[in-house]
Amino acid sequence: xxxxxxxxxxxxxxxxxxxxxxxxxxxxxxxxxxxxxxxxxxxxxxxxxxxxxxxxxxxxxxxxxxxxxxxxxxxxxxxxxxxxxxxxxxxxxxxxxxxxxxxxxxxxxxx
Amino acid sequence: xxxxxxxxxxxxxxxxxxxxxxxxxxxxxxxxxxxxxxxxxxxxxxxxxxxxxxxxxxxxxxxxxxxxxxxxxxxxxxxxxxxxxxxxxxxxxxxxxxxxxxxxxxxxxxxxxxx
Numbered sequence: 001x002x003x004x005x006x007x008x009x010x011x012x013x014x015x016x017x018x019x020x021x022x023x024x025x026x027x028x029x030x031x032x033x034x035x036x037x038x039x040x041x042x043x044x045x046x047x048x049x050x051x052x053x054x055x056x057x058x059x060x061x062x063x064x065x066x067x068x069x070x071x072x073x074x075x076x077x078x079x080x081x082x083x084x085x086x087x088x089x090x091x092x093x094x095x096x097x098x099x100x101x102x103x104x105x106x107x108x109x110x111x
Numbered sequence: 112x113x114x115x116x117x118x119x120x121x122x123x124x125x126x127x128x129x130x131x132x133x134x135x136x137x138x139x140x141x142x143x144x145x146x147x148x149x150x151x152x153x154x155x156x157x158x159x160x161x162x163x164x165x166x167x168x169x170x171x172x173x174x175x176x177x178x179x180x181x182x183x184x185x186x187x188x189x190x191x192x193x194x195x196x197x198x199x200x201x202x203x204x205x206x207x208x209x210x211x212x213x214x215x216x217x218x219x220x221x222x223x224x225x226x
Contacts, residue, residue: 034215
């Protein structure tokens with residue numbers, strides 16, 4: 001099955017700086033890569049996703065890049081704000097339509 | 112707005128008890144999933160279902176079973192609860208088995224403590 005690795009496990013950034021989270025996947029058939037944000041005590045929520053026929057996608061301060069050859073994808077958050085503090089999960093989906101998740105990255109934005 | 116509702120936010124059960132975790136979604140989604148979330152391990156798939164009365168094992172099905180008698184409801188059953196099943200349990204749903212690739216909508220989670 002699919003194996004998704006996520007790094008780093010924790011990330012502390014100064015407010016206004018950028019944050020980057022990286023994930024790798026093992027199944028070359030994977031074709032859909034969503035990112036979820038989970039605030040403390042709340043449910044994970046989809047914040048951005050990318051499909052395998054696209055290399056980059058941007059939505060305001062967040063962007064995701066995908067390198068299919070290297071089998072890795074990344075989340076970029078620019079101009080970080082305190083409300084960006086949360087746990088972020090990457091995931092990958094292959095032909096069996098299940099999502100496999102990374103272990104999560106705890107992002108702390110320092111004021 | 113899609114809603115996925117888990118019946119309990121917090122549960123405390125004794126070792127050996129049979130435990131039922133309920134999940135209901137209101138958007139006619141075909142797919143439903145049960146994950147457990149543990150620090151440092153992320154979300155691990157326990158069981159999933161693509162249709163009524165259909166179920167498939169995920170990555171960590173041992174000690175669990177599921178039931179899907181109606182499309183909107185997916186139940187996770189711990190046949191005999193053990194302390195190593197203390198965890199946060201998340202239910203999720205998504206539309207369409209094949210076709211556009213939609214992410215999941217998650218429930219709020221049930222934090223289960225087995226004592």
